[in-house]
Amino acid sequence: MFVEREIELRLVARLKAGDTAAFEAIYEAFRPRLFSFLARLSRRRDVAEDLLEETWLRLVTKAGDLTDDTRLGPWLFTVARNLFASWCRHRAVDEGRIFAFALSWPGALPRESPFESAARGETERRLESALARLPPRDREVLLLVAGEELSPAEAAAVLGLAPEAVRKRLQRARERLGREMHEEQDLLREEAG
């Protein structure tokens, strides 16, 4: 997925031995994708950076306990996802409710996420915007499978679900994403017309 399996196995062995060069290689290979995943989940750059830091600290403090055949991608995404879930619980945040509340408040629509505003093309902007409007459960499965190209089995391990449940959730999330994108396109047409 991110690094070849043989290289990954060697990196895990070296990391377990406390090799900082191995850490650097893993950090460079996974950091941007991990950050993008966390930022799209949380929709906040500061939160994503805090969770990113915590994820990497977990890796180095638990490096000695890693099994020889650890798959770094799923391991890191599992930790990141659990930290995000824990952050949500800690803040007692129900993102869905907050979003619904914000939508019902005139003029108080959530600001564009950094990803939406940075999106270059119109299609990319619509995709980011539609993705941001999905419930976190749908968003995370799409980000893992379609975004990070994890296999359904790997995504299932990250999400703590059965592969079949992941397939169903993925299908539902894809449908919702498609609907969101079409609705926005219709709105744009109406505005233009």
Added chain:
Amino acid sequence: MSEMRLRVHDADPERVERIRARCVAVLERRRRAVGSQGSRAAAPRGWLEPAIAVGLCLLYLAEAVTRALAAYR
């Protein structure tokens, strides 16, 4: 969505460096700790010194008891 690739972003460069430095420090601390534990275990002093001390104490006690018994006889 798979046809439309999402762009990959990164954390603030300063934060990226700070995280790297913290993690490297943790790894180096752990490696030093493991190294010092290993060298202590490998060195004979780790178990030899207490063994000699205990042996000498036992000899001293045995000699003291022997002399005390000899004095009573």
